[in-house]
Amino acid sequence: MTSSQPAETRTRGRSTQTATLAEIAREAGVSAPTVSKVLNGRADVAPATRSRVEELLRAHGYRRRRAEATRSPLIDLVFHELESAWAMEVIRGVENVARDAGLSVVLSESAGRLTPGRTWADQVAARRPHGVILVLSGLDESGRALLTSRSIPFVVMDPAGDPGTDVPSIGATNWQGGLAATRHLLELGHTRIGAVSGPSQMMCSRARVDGYRAALETGGLPVDPGLIMTGDFHHETGYRQGLALLRRPDRPTAVFAGNDLQALGLYEAARELGLRIPEDLSVVGFDDLPVARWVGPPLTTVRQPLTEMAEAAARLVLDLGKGEHAAAAATRVELATSLVVRSSTGAPPAGG
């Protein structure tokens, strides 16, 4: 069998079909119902048989036809981790769109691994949702092939790694946000500005710090690598890296915290060292979680429209399932971030 196809299969579905289910079965040396079982995520297929069938499905770029008819009224939403208040903003956005479409949301966590495991992909194949939204959580090659062969569309929100140009994704203008946060501090008169970044393997945190660097360089200030610390988007790291930054004899008078939770960690470090915010230290966060308004002093931060981003991701994945946005495999949508000035930023101290 080659990748050329009989005319008869070419006309059956709208998607490019390189082999029928019967042809896959013949090539794998199994019955057509066995291939169906694999496609339906059924457990009663020997692992070796399943691997062989999956391999052929992938090699032929098989796509299930008429997938719409057999879909469950579900959308899958997968998080890298459910630790953060961040996640709730995203859940709410997906719920909004799902409710309007009469769908329910299945929530999973890839439990600290950046790629959901094989078991998860099998479960998804078995329950046949209308689509999958991956949040900060990429899909490996085999997971992607598995969803594609079942015609289950997927969208990546704010990708942790480079999602690849063939994966539709929704993000925010992280670079612009880092630029705006740092320019705000420059305009207040700060000249020693530190940063605590998120994890370096996440594109969003790299982009924020690159925006910070661009603001300094275009502002005519040198970038001091000693003032850039690496975090993991958690409060505890903001606190520890904050202490390290603020204990330096040449401590910065302002810090771009990378996200709101790290900013709160910086607050704690400043309290511990007896530094007042903003009199002794200015702090800018990123995200604009509800808590940013509630802390004392209320946090100046870069608003990321998380709920709107999640709504956009949910709408995109449903459109993909209807065959709209056929060219959307290359879609990358970035929603705008915006600086929200509150009370944690001010002029540098006289001696600073």
Add this chain to the structure above:
Amino acid sequence: MTSSQPAETRTRGRSTQTATLAEIAREAGVSAPTVSKVLNGRADVAPATRSRVEELLRAHGYRRRRAEATRSPLIDLVFHELESAWAMEVIRGVENVARDAGLSVVLSESAGRLTPGRTWADQVAARRPHGVILVLSGLDESGRALLTSRSIPFVVMDPAGDPGTDVPSIGATNWQGGLAATRHLLELGHTRIGAVSGPSQMMCSRARVDGYRAALETGGLPVDPGLIMTGDFHHETGYRQGLALLRRPDRPTAVFAGNDLQALGLYEAARELGLRIPEDLSVVGFDDLPVARWVGPPLTTVRQPLTEMAEAAARLVLDLGKGEHAAAAATRVELATSLVVRSSTGAPPAGG
């Protein structure tokens, strides 16, 4: 047909069965497959027919037999609202148990109504989860009958209203928590202690304020109704009711805030009025959300083991589905709360 039952049906399943599917069909004047369709939540049944069948299912206390065999690998988790950071703690607990059991979690919101709507119940009946966990969200009589007739077990977590003695539920020792919070303030020497309660229709918030009253009365202090304000568990209300309390000429020197978000609202009200915490005002929260540790000063609060409560609810609902805890219809489990003393409480001001 009466509620007496033929011996033949009595022996078929473990549950009490008062009528067979065929008998329900005959009485409703429809075919047995039509009754099946209603049980499976299929849309292709006339509304009047469906109502008649549902009414008979309820009247006969019909319970689907062998429900285990046809269940989807899902647990339904329903929130009254997804606004709060509170919800994330609960989601994490249910995810923990679901993952170990090989199940996925379907998340819904009853969108501000205290009882999930009919559409939701139909969706649940159609997807046949292993069980349903309702968080601060009761089920009305017809929703309860619908789940019961499909043999879908359910558990209520921290009920908003009185769940009824026949509904298994998981809660925390709210009354003990209110008592401990207020006794802590009494021991510090406060004699004018205010309270901002949660919504009065929620049993958990009534119990907390009752614990507050009991501490005052057993401490020999009068309960001043003017110092008890009603809130809704949101930050904004803590702020507004906090302003009202703190602007009184005889303002309290300490406030039991009802929950952590209202405590943060009180923080903001105190800042606005130039009152220092804890020097001028002591504040105690309830929940111990992650943010309680992060605010300045870190919040003294009553820890409610939300994740453990959610785990207990998920385990209970799975046990009910296996026919274990057969007598659990009357189960009410309360996990212990505990006072966590941080820096928002201290002795009253000298003049206070």
